[in-house]
Amino acid sequence: MEGPPVGSQSIPVSENASCNFSTVSMDDAGSSSPAVAKLRKLLFRRMLIGVNDGRYFLGLFHCLDKQGNIILQDAVEYRSARHSAPPTEQRSLGLILIPAACRSSCQVDCSIDEKMSLLCLE
Numbered sequence: 001m002e003g004p005p006v007g008s009q010s011i012p013v014s015e016n017a018s019c020n021f022s023t024v025s026m027d028d029a030g031s032s033s034p035a036v037a038k039l040r041k042l043l044f045r046r047m048l049i050g051v052n053d054g055r056y057f058l059g060l061f062h063c064l065d066k067q068g069n070i071i072l073q074d075a076v077e078y079r080s081a082r083h084s085a086p087p088t089e090q091r092s093l094g095l096i097l098i099p100a101a102c103r104s105s106c107q108v109d110c111s112i113d114e115k116m117s118l119l120c121l122e
Contacts, residue, residue, distance in 0.1 A: 068100030
């Protein structure tokens, strides 16, 4: 079986930058902070998230809450029989929530220009 697509079009998003948005606020005019604007650019992008037990989830980024939990749409789970082997099994899951405490890595598919603008979400 084919493993999760990890290629030159994905960027790592630091865990601290992607889940510490408790200070995000709206100003009097109703416009959002720069962090929220950058997160909006991630909406419906393909995201690959690794969790502590070795599984990977690939899906469309749907939302991020104040606690750092991520919801993926049309998600597919990839896992391997052994932790040292590349992912060999996959199954479709649909809409899933990945808790911030379980997340070990996060990558987003985007263009080179977007990679440069998204490197720092703070």
